[in-house]
Amino acid sequence: MSKRLEGKVAFITGANSGIGLSIAQNFVAEGATVAILARSQKKADDAKSEIGSNTFAIIGDVTQLNSLQSAYKSINEKFGRLDIVVANAGIFEKNTLDNPATPEAFDRISDVNFKGAFYTVQYAVPFLSCGASIILTGSSVSEMGLGSNSLYSATKAAVRSLARALTPELAKKGIRINTLSPGPVLTPVLENSMTNEEIDELNTFYSENLPAGRIGQSIDLANAAVFLASDESSFTYGSDFQIDGGMNQTRWPMKYSL
16 A cells, blocks of 8 residues: 655654654655754754654754745755645744733744745745645634734734635645644643643643543644645645644633643
């Protein structure tokens, strides 16, 4: 049985941990060659060791637009094709009206989450093959009025809107674009910021309230990403795949900020 991404070349930003790392691992397991963008040599080396073979690391940052352009040129020179782009790089910071975001924080969050995603797509287009797939990592909170997350939620809403707005243009070039929106997902970043007691409390809360009966894992998103990257989703354009355990579909009250 052939692998679903056999022979395809993918580019993933934010692939050194969490959801992006799981996506890269799944893509390689399904036969793809994966190029990742990492902000330092150490991050690149650590990610490559976890992803395994068929991985090509490029040092760069989505907020440094020249490094994005250089990354695509390097991929084209090395592989001569590009079939999948996953704009996954993102950051999260809490802000409230009582503890407002500074202009510097606004620029930092919007530059990574939205501007970075926009130019990851724009610079990729000249190199993408016919039938290529673009995946933007959004967030289920883009549809929720969730306190302390206004700036983050707004940038993710912009990402989701971007997929819709670009769909007609990209479709003319034979390229699909979709959004992958995680709900509550336990990632290393989240785990490292919490005590064991807090993690246990979080797990209990979501297991009792989510229709899925548990908190999400990075692999849940990675499995969905393989579908969106593969030819199996050839009839899927401009969609928002909410991998959230049913959170947004049931609209249950939330105690936790994501």
